[in-house]
Amino acid sequence: MANINDISKLAGVSKSTVSRYLNNGSISKNTAKKIKKVVDELNYIPNTFAQSLKATNSNSIATIIPNFIGFSKNISLNSIDAFLKTKSYKLFISNSNDNMKEEIKLIYSIANQKVDGIILFASQVTDEHYRAINDVKIPFIVIGQELDGIHCIVHNDYKAGKLIGEYILNSGHKNISYFGVGDYDKSIKSRYLGLMSVLEKDKTIKVKYHTVGFDVYSAYNMLINTYKKNKSTYYVAATDNIAFGIIKGLKKLNLDIPKDVSVSGFGDYDMSMIFNPALTTISFPYSDIGTISAKMLLDMINGIDIPKKMVLDCELKIRNSTRRLCT
Amino acid sequence: MANINDISKLAGVSKSTVSRYLNNGSISKNTAKKIKKVVDELNYIPNTFAQSLKATNSNSIATIIPNFIGFSKNISLNSIDAFLKTKSYKLFISNSNDNMKEEIKLIYSIANQKVDGIILFASQVTDEHYRAINDVKIPFIVIGQELDGIHCIVHNDYKAGKLIGEYILNSGHKNISYFGVGDYDKSIKSRYLGLMSVLEKDKTIKVKYHTVGFDVYSAYNMLINTYKKNKSTYYVAATDNIAFGIIKGLKKLNLDIPKDVSVSGFGDYDMSMIFNPALTTISFPYSDIGTISAKMLLDMINGIDIPKKMVLDCELKIRNSTRRLCT
Numbered sequence: 236m237a238n239i240n241d242i243s244k245l246a247g248v249s250k251s252t253v254s255r256y257l258n259n260g261s262i263s264k265n266t267a268k269k270i271k272k273v274v275d276e277l278n279y280i281p282n283t284f285a286q287s288l289k290a291t292n293s294n295s296i297a298t299i300i301p302n303f304i305g306f307s308k309n310i311s312l313n314s315i316d317a318f319l320k321t322k323s324y325k326l327f328i329s330n331s332n333d334n335m336k337e338e339i340k341l342i343y344s345i346a347n348q349k350v351d352g353i354i355l356f357a358s359q360v361t362d363e364h365y366r367a368i369n370d371v372k373i374p375f376i377v378i379g380q381e382l383d384g385i386h387c388i389v390h391n392d393y394k395a396g397k398l399i400g401e402y403i404l405n406s407g408h409k410n411i412s413y414f415g416v417g418d419y420d421k422s423i424k425s426r427y428l429g430l431m432s433v434l435e436k437d438k439t440i441k442v443k444y445h446t447v448g449f450d451v452y453s454a455y456n457m458l459i460n461t462y463k464k465n466k467s468t469y470y471v472a473a474t475d476n477i478a479f480g481i482i483k484g485l486k487k488l489n490l491d492i493p494k495d496v497s498v499s500g501f502g503d504y505d506m507s508m509i510f511n512p513a514l515t516t517i518s519f520p521y522s523d524i525g526t527i528s529a530k531m532l533l534d535m536i537n538g539i540d541i542p543k544k545m546v547l548d549c550e551l552k553i554r555n556s557t558r559r560l561c562t
Numbered sequence: 563m564a565n566i567n568d569i570s571k572l573a574g575v576s577k578s579t580v581s582r583y584l585n586n587g588s589i590s591k592n593t594a595k596k597i598k599k600v601v602d603e604l605n606y607i608p609n610t611f612a613q614s615l616k617a618t619n620s621n622s623i624a625t626i627i628p629n630f631i632g633f634s635k636n637i638s639l640n641s642i643d644a645f646l647k648t649k650s651y652k653l654f655i656s657n658s659n660d661n662m663k664e665e666i667k668l669i670y671s672i673a674n675q676k677v678d679g680i681i682l683f684a685s686q687v688t689d690e691h692y693r694a695i696n697d698v699k700i701p702f703i704v705i706g707q708e709l710d711g712i713h714c715i716v717h718n719d720y721k722a723g724k725l726i727g728e729y730i731l732n733s734g735h736k737n738i739s740y741f742g743v744g745d746y747d748k749s750i751k752s753r754y755l756g757l758m759s760v761l762e763k764d765k766t767i768k769v770k771y772h773t774v775g776f777d778v779y780s781a782y783n784m785l786i787n788t789y790k791k792n793k794s795t796y797y798v799a800a801t802d803n804i805a806f807g808i809i810k811g812l813k814k815l816n817l818d819i820p821k822d823v824s825v826s827g828f829g830d831y832d833m834s835m836i837f838n839p840a841l842t843t844i845s846f847p848y849s850d851i852g853t854i855s856a857k858m859l860l861d862m863i864n865g866i867d868i869p870k871k872m873v874l875d876c877e878l879k880i881r882n883s884t885r886r887l888c889t
Contacts, residue, residue, distance in 0.1 A: 302640065303636040303639045303640040303643070304636055305636075309630040309631055309636070310630070312630045312657075313629065313630040313631070313657075316630070316657050316659070317659070320659070325656070326656070326657070327654045327655070327656070328654070328655040329652070329653070329654070330640075330643050330653070332643065332644070332647070451832075451836050479833075479836050482838075483836055486838060505778075506806075506833050509778050509806050509807070509810055510838075511809075511810075511837075511838045
């Protein structure tokens with residue numbers, strides 16, 4: 236790889252002049268032009284990480300993700316990276332593999348590596364997260380879960396639940412099944428709480444809760460095992476993936492969607508519109524949450540005050556997997 | 563964050579003893595136990611990146627990905643990370659945003675940052691890639707594209723094409739449409755070449771090539787605009803995503819799949835089995851390619867000879883989106 240010696244020789248200037256150029260020191264326009272030409276030709280890139288260990292700012296930030304699976308996270312990562320590139324910041328990504336102990340370790344070890352800030356895609360948050368984030372004392376933003384006293388950006392899952400609830404209330408369904416993942420994921424639990432805040436108002440509506448996993452097959456099996464007993468006319472899935480599993484199960488039982496049964500999800504993944512039938516669901520601003528979190532983190536790094544908590548909006552997308560019973 | 567002073571105080575030993583412990587120096591079992599307890603309680607993690615700048619090995623490797631979109635890459639990243647964790651290696655991920663100039667820059671800048679090796683998920687490879695990889699002189703593996711003289715691991719796209727070709731040959735379809743993405747992605751082009759190597763043998767078979775993008779809607783629109791003219795009974799899509807778009811278009815035209823038209827893809831994404839109808843496609847070992855590339859990279863780092871090129875196997879999955887015309 237090229238080094239300062241090579242540049243000095245090819246540009247016909249001294250090493251200290253090259254060094255001044257690379258560190259934005261005082262230098263004539265003509266000389267700068269000559270050096271720039273050589274630097275570009277050689278694809279020379281200064282060792283910024285080594286520099287960062289001496290300097291205050293590393294111009295790099297890290298994100299911790301729980302796993303490599305999932306549509307929404309990829310969209311958000313893409314917009315974080317795009318925003319950081321416009322500010323000449325680098326993004327490093329580390330994966331906790333859905334292991335909370337590992338995630339806490341990563342927070343400490345990454346903070347120790349002189350990045351300027353961290354964005355955590357949280358699936359669960361524990362007291363240990365709270366302690367670690369306070370310990371490391373670097374700009375820190377949590378995406379997707381709320382944590383008292385820590386900067387966080389979340390989707391409006393409660394409102395999302397309410398929007399589905401209002402749609403059901405207005406379409407005459409009375410026998411509802413909810414396919415959720417239990418209580419440990421607080422943001423997904425909020426969807427259920429929002430839904431119930433609306434449906435509770437109508438005493439003729441019954442909602443049966445089923446606990447499933449995040450994968451399609453868990454929902455598929457639960458549907459096959461419980462449909463005959465419940466015969467719900469509307470299935471609320473806590474995620475689009477769960478909705479795909481329910482629909483697959485209903486088709487296996489030769490039921491027509493939405494004629495016999497309505498199904499809606501939460502998420503609006505790229506497949507949700509392409510799926511047959513196209514899925515009624517809630518659309519969250521995955522790209523915005525990435526851009527905003529990156530912008531807020533850089534604000535924090537630059538000492539600008541930002542709000543402790545931001546809640547983004549969401550939208551109901553009515554497609555072909557649901558219908559009104561009444562007109 | 564905790565430092566060596568804190569550990570020294572809490573464990574009641576001198577700083578130099580703590581330092582000896584952290585650097586695996588000579589120390590009594592009892593003292594080691596005391597220090598370990600404190601280190602664990604404090605979640606203390608030594609600054610390995612700073613250490614790595616002095617040491618030969620950083621125990622970290624980097625991957626460069628073209629974007630954050632895509633099922634197959636996520637599966638492979640997951641298995642790379644899982645393998646590296648078992649060897650106490652860290653993984654850093656950087657994104658080139660499908661910008662080849664950016665990708666070349668990343669190769670130089672990451673190599674400069676004292677990682678022990680690089681895995682590149684390649685979508686295109688150019689002469690500049692070849693030059694950069696030779697320039698940086700660190701262990702380097704390319705996934706997904708072949709590059710003469712550079713270590714690479716690829717899927718067997720040619721065989722994948724042949725498998726679809728043999729299936730078509732045996733099921734009596736004569737009027738075939740191929741939805742491809744053009745020539746620039748060599749591995750996807752190999753699928754077409756493999757397909758044609760089989761279908762050319764039967765002079766009664768006609769294949770019409772259509773160039774589309776990687777997104778679902780490009781294929782959807784192409785299908786809507788060309789179906790009436792071609793009336794093919796079998797559509798070969800170069801990826802599962804393209805197949806989803808074709809199926810969406812055929813349904814829009816009120817055609818039954820597979821009764822009226824057969825459609826197959828390449829990829830076997832997680833949605834392909836869940837889709838209605840479940841997609842006939844080629845399954846590639848995405849998880850294996852990740853594990854093998856990580857293992858080979860660590861072998862290279864440790865000076866062990868590895869083959870220049872590995873080609874992994876693939877498998878035809880016949881599902882409900884295709885049928886035989888003859889019995």
